[in-house]
Amino acid sequence: MTERLPDRSLSDVVLIVDDVPDNLSLLHDALDEAGYTVLVAVNGESALQRAIQADPDIVLLDAVMPGMDGFEVARRLKAQPGTSHIPIIFMTGLTETEHVVAAFQAGGIDYVTKPIRPQEVLARMVVHMQSARQARQARNALDAFGHATMAIHVTGQVENSRAVWQTALARELMQRYFDAPPAHVPAELAAWLQAQSQLAAEGREPTSLSVVRGERQLVFSLQQRTSDDDWLIVMREVSDAAAVDAVLQAFRLTLREAEVLYWVAKGKTNRDIGDILGSSPATVKKHLEHVFEKLGVETRNAAASLAIQKVRALAPWHGG
CATH class of the missing domain: 3.30.450 (Beta-Lactamase)
Incomplete structure (x- = not known):
């Protein structure tokens, strides 16, 4: 039977990973009372499965567990594109420097020390979940615009x-x-x-x-x-080699001049073209001056118009 996914429109989802039942119970009750949807896992393997299935808003992760420890769980979550964005707060009784460093190197964003104080955990969660939510919204917007x-x-x-x-x-x-x-x-x-x-x-x-x-x-x-x-x-x-070659042939330009003219015709600025070609804007400007001279024009618009007219018959032209 497939486990029903939590409805995150009702509340934020928290995954608690700990092999000690008392710790799970303490945190579960505090988070449930605070209005969160709480998922639990008692070992590393089940933690990975639940994180992939439910996409929690945050993970509270015990560092030391038998079998797969919390550091390895964190590394695997951060290595997967579907879970790499989830903030991880480590829970540990190990406060030595090397363990704290290991937690951050594994992908943790914060840590709390045992014995767990639920109000401290809640306060830290709020800060990290707000930042993660804003980052997720930004990523979704970028994806939407391709x-x-x-x-x-x-x-x-x-x-x-x-x-x-x-x-x-x-x-x-x-x-x-x-x-x-x-x-x-x-x-x-x-x-x-x-x-x-x-x-x-x-x-x-x-x-x-x-x-x-x-x-x-x-x-x-x-x-x-x-x-x-x-x-x-x-x-x-x-991937515009054919169109660039057509520009080169039509106007007897050098390869770099043809590339510059091609991108000008696609509406790119000198800085944009420099980024694409790995040149400085000043170098692009110098190439463009040579293009103007060879085409007998004085403006970018005139050069672009002439290039589009000449090339349309010679190569597929993809606007952009």
């Missing part, structure tokens, strides 16, 4: 960087270009982000990253830095 966006947590070690969340389109593109697991950040992408950190520290403009696969390329642009170590990036796929 944006390929992801947030990446960058650490000192490139190999330890991980995707905090990503929209469905971003997940699809990462799989297609890198064949990467959901939370994995390829080395070249992590290295590029670390380079952006250095540029930001020096007060310099960020650069873009282009990853080429055959005639297609995926362009990464830095959107903003959401915290000291979290970066929000946008990616877009470029």
